[in-house]
Amino acid sequence: SYVLTQPPSVSVAPRQTARITCGGSEIGSKSVHWYQQKPGQAPVLVVYDDSDRPSGIPARFSGSNSGNTATLTISRVEAGDEADYYCQMWDSYSGHYVFGTGTKVTVL
């Protein structure tokens, strides 16, 4: 089955930029989606279709996808961005959904 690999943790200072990667074989040919999950809460969609943002998500959240790596970028990081982040894709051949391993973002 398809595997999406994320770094376990990323640390970033306030007002700096955090980049979270999601690696997978030829992932650039697929659509990747990203979720933010704070402790004790349900996940929230922050980026879909590689780089689109749902309404209500700040423009500080952006996404890109090429080759074997998709990236979620959080600009001007705030304390409230501290959370777990998951990438996700849909395998059209099997009809299955795959989540990445998850990255904990810590704001220093």
Place this chain on the structure above:
Amino acid sequence: EVQLVESGGGLVKPGGSLRLSCAASGFTFSSYSMNWVRQAPGKGLEWVSCISGSSSYIYYGESVKGRFTISRDNAKNSLYLQMHSLRVEDTAVYYCARAGSAASAEYFQNWGPGTLVTVSS
């Protein structure tokens, strides 16, 4: 406003059964694929099952195939997950999640708060 509310979680012994429900409101339920996603304590997200709006297409993750059954009642705006032969490793918070749009089922736009299922003797 889209609302999804799960219910039916609880403590069950290994080998037992449980039925989860998800009540949906705020959108045309029959137009959207619906999913169950779970999260074991301290672990990541795991997709469990998906059902299309008309129930024509149903898919299961490998870890639950043959044990879990997804279904929906569009007249009642409700999604279900019947779980049999439960194992300790099925212990998790189970989320109900709606597809991104009526045209795209590739991602999960809305999530419920989740219901905890604990499998333990």
